[in-house]
Amino acid sequence: MTLDQLPIGQDARIVAVDWGVLVAEEAQRLRALGLDAGALVSVAHRGVFAGRDPLAITVGRMTVALRRVHARAMQVELAQVGPIPVGPA
Amino acid sequence: MTRLRTAALVGNPNAGKSALFNALTGARQKIANYPGVTVERKSGRLVLPSGEPVELTDLPGSYGLDATSPDEEVTARVIMGRYPGETMPEVLVVVLDASNLEQHLVFAQEVIALGRPTVVALNMVDLAERDGLVLDPAALAQALGVPVIPTVAVRRRGLDELAAAIASAEARAATDHADHHRPFTDLTERRVTAQAMARAAIVSETRQHRLHARIDQVLLHPWIGPMILFALLFVVFQAVFAGATPFADGLEAAAGWLHDAVRDAMAPGLMRDLITEGVIAGVGSVVVFLPQIVILFFFILAMEASGYMARAAFLMDRMMAGVGLSGRSFIPLLSSFACAIPGIMATRSITDPKDRLTTILIAPMMTCSARLPVYAVIIAAFIPNRDVGFGVGLQGLVLLALYVAGIVGAMLVALLLRRSITRGAASGFIMELPKYQMPRAKDLFIGLVQRAWIFLRRAGTIIFMVTVVLWLLLNFPRAQEGQDQVDASIAGHIANGLTVVVEPIGFNRDMALALIPAMAAREVAVSSLATTYAVAAADEDQSAQQLGAQLKAHWTLPMALAFLAWFVFAPQCMSTIAVTRRETNGWKWPAFMLAYLFGLAYLAAGITFWAATAAGL
Incomplete structure (x- = not known):
């Protein structure tokens, strides 16, 4: 499953990111914001009116807005709601 | 001991850097640009406990020393002492958002690893506590190897301690000549370390439903959110x-009073006209x-x-x-x-x-x-x-x-x-949504004063000069006996030439003439028309009324509509062109902007005029 398909409020862990499909600067910006393999994320908001873009992703204690095209590059697996997000195992 | 002269605030965007900067320096701030780029350079005076002043710079928010925007580029180069004309800050103050340590510590490690005198401000500890997060600054200081001072910029908490820490970081600056090599840890390593450090610094944490998440449920709702916006x-x-109307009226009245006062105080002549009709009327019409x-x-x-x-x-x-x-x-x-x-x-x-x-x-x-x-x-x-x-x-x-x-x-x-021209990969949208905070009156006030000052400085320089030049164009050469001054002036001749161009879209010579001073500022078109139709008016309201009657006598409805359509698009503002030149570092884009907007204005006015005429208006 990719991040854009994740239901709102469901906790998940990013398992892999296909950086190659993203523009280099955007890939760097996403990584700087902590959206990288191992990060625990959830979708907080999706879309305006009937659209499905953009998304607001909760990562750690931050909320990051991004587009569906970025979320589609991120493979996620469902995660149990842990008490606190921890680093990559 | 050498005297400490410079320090800089660095940190992620949304770390509360600007509020901390305002709290540390008060209103004693200088805003300029870094040479060659259009990134704002904010600096101010911080007074150390010893009474000595330090120049404190607020560097643009950054996620790392590998820059992805012009702002981050400036930050990275200033920190490394590689910005021409900028002295390398002697002490680096890393500002962290206390409730987002696992993110903010990533960049902090990169800065600390430079080996320079560094102090960490653990900012917004109150908001972290509101979210149920209690931190141990001492544990964090031990992990980072630099002093960590808890601060709440908006409540002025921890500011004296921070100033003292900046002063004592100086001692190391004088003795310790650390090399400025880049750290060899990569991003993933720093992130893992950041998470471990953040975990170790947490005294207690409750998973509260955070306030901003609840607010976002409403403000980012797919349907309610846009409607609220x-x-x-x-x-x-x-x-x-x-x-704004009462204040604008007040300013206008003040300009009018000044105009009359100067007119009464000075002997009649060109010099008086230049000051009253040129400077006061021109600059005044913008300041309102x-x-x-x-x-x-x-x-x-x-x-x-x-x-x-x-x-x-x-x-x-x-x-x-x-x-x-x-x-x-x-x-x-x-x-x-x-x-x-x-x-x-x-x-x-x-x-x-x-x-x-x-x-x-x-x-x-x-x-x-x-x-x-x-x-x-x-x-x-x-x-x-x-x-x-x-x-x-x-x-x-x-x-x-x-x-x-x-x-x-x-x-x-x-x-x-x-x-076409700016074709490229579909631009993305990646943006941190910061936590909600109550804006602080002092920060708003400082921001407003800065904006107002930038605007007034522009009125006092660019608009002042353009106004004077236009006044000269309108008044020279002097008219012969029985000749109209506007007809005789250089501006009048230019208007005659311009009329040939704008006649097809319904403009007469008076309108063409109004377009020339409107290049300085659009609103001058009104006073220009007023002058041209020789309306003597005591105040603006009356002038607008009388001008209206004059316009109705000289213009048809299609002409008026065409004039309106022209002003929707026409790039009639020198200052906009000037700022575009500065922001794009050259004349290419302002020239393009001028050409395409005049083209659009011409088309829009023409289509409006022809359509309205055809419709028999």
Whole structure:
């Protein structure tokens, strides 16, 4: 499953990111914001009116807005709601 | 011991750096640009416990030393001492958001690893506590190897301790000559370390439902969110146009008083005319827009300080994506409704260069406050004050149509540009949505004073000079006996030449003449028409009325409508062109902007004139 398909409020862990499909600067910006393999994320908001873009992703204690095209590059697996997000195992 | 001279604040965006900077330096701030780029350089004086002053710089927010935007580039180069003309700051103050340590510590490690005298400000500890997070600064200090001072900038907590830590970091600056090599840890390593450090620094944590998440449930709701945004924008515009009127009237009266006082005090002559008709009338006609600009910036600064502006960008992103832009362009375009100059300067936060260029090029189409006087005079003269139903007046409807025409024009141009000149990969939208915070009055005040000062300085320099030049063009050479001064002047000759060009779109010579001084500032078109029709008026209201009657006598309805359509698009503002040149580092884009906007204005006026004539209006 990719991040854009994740239901709102469901906790998940990013398992892999296909950086190659993203523009280099955007890939760097996403990584700087902590959206990288191992990060625990959830979708907080999706879309305006009937659209499905953009998304607001909760990562750690931050909320990051991004587009569906970025979320589609991120493979996620469902995660149990842990008490606190921890680093990559 | 060498005296400490410089320190700099560094940190991620949204670490509360600016609030901390304001708290540390008060109003003693200097805003300039870094040479060669248009990144704002903010510096101020911090007084150490010893009474010694230090120049403190607020570096642009950054996520890492590998820059992805012009702002980050400046930060990285200043920190490393590689910015020409900038002294390397002796002490680095890393500002961290206490409730987002696992993110902010990533960049902090990179800065600390440079081996330079560093102090960490653990900022916004109160907000962290509100979210149920209690931290141990000592544990963090041990992990990082540098002093960690808990601060709450907005409540002035921890400021003295921070100043003391900056002063004692200096001792190491004098003895320890650390090399400035880049750290060899990579991002993933730093992130893992950051998470471990953040975990170790947490004393207790409760998983509370965070306040901002609850607010976002409403403000980012797919349907309610945009409606709240539009309602808010309506309130903003209402306040800008209604709320500013008494202040604008006051300023106008003051300019009028000054004008009369100088006229009475000086002997008649060219010098007196230059000061009264040229300088006071010209600069005064621009300064009256100060209240509107201050009110609009009050809302913009409050939206930014509260964290709502990023949500507005989120809500607008889908619509902006439709024309190839992103939600980030919304903020500069909103500012452009007051004035395109701060709007164009606000494009600096757009990371994608093609996005930024497109936004700069369309910003002048947002109806700025300088067009209002032109619109108001023409509408009052030619559009009947009729109710079209539902309590909506025809005059107001025409005004709204002019605003909408500018927005629609801008969107169409953006769409075209993104498919031709600024074509590139579909621009993305990646933006941190910061936590909500109550804006602090002092920070808003400092921001407003800075904006107002930038605007007034412009009025005092560029507009002042242009006004004087235009006055000279209108007054020289002097008219012979029995000859009209305007006819004899250089400006009159230019207008005659211009008339040939604008005649096909319905403009007469008086209109062509009004376009020339309007190049300095659009609103000058009104006073120019007034002068041309030789209306002697005691105040603006009366002048508008009499001018209206004069216009009706000299213009037809299609001519008036064409004139309005012209002003929707025409790039009639030297300052906008000048700021575009500065922001794009050359004459290429301002020249392009001039050409395409004049082209659009010509077409729009022509089509309006021909259509209205054909319709028999």
